[in-house]
Amino acid sequence: MYDEHPADIGSEVFEREKDAGLLELYELELEKVRDALAREEQGKYGICELCGKEIEPARLQRLSNTTVCAGCAHRTQDRFVRPEEQEIISAGEMADEGEAFDISGHDFYDH
Ligand SMILES: [Zn+2]
DSSP, X not given: OOOSOHHHHHHHHHHHHHHHHHHHHHHHHHHHHHXXXXXXXXXXXXXXXXXXXXXXXXXXXXXXXXXXOHHHHHHHGGGOOOOGGGGGSOOOBOXXXXXXXXXXXXXXXXX
């Protein structure tokens, strides 16, 4: 691609990189939905895959494709490093204190 204004190319490159990052994020979300459907078929939907306990109903309502309970999400939270492209995506919804919340499709726990 050629343009007499180099800054225009920079904007295009930025937009394409943003699209690629968003596509990757959506593919990850789609994978989580498919996984949730598979768990439903196996009768495991709503059961925490880490501790085996029932996932809190309020949490499932908010994060319908989550596979872990709030406690396990909290315990594993520190191991998660956010990809850089998520910095440009909405900061998500904050829940009441002590409840799990969702930022860009990832589970967090506010204590
Ligand atoms: Zn758990």
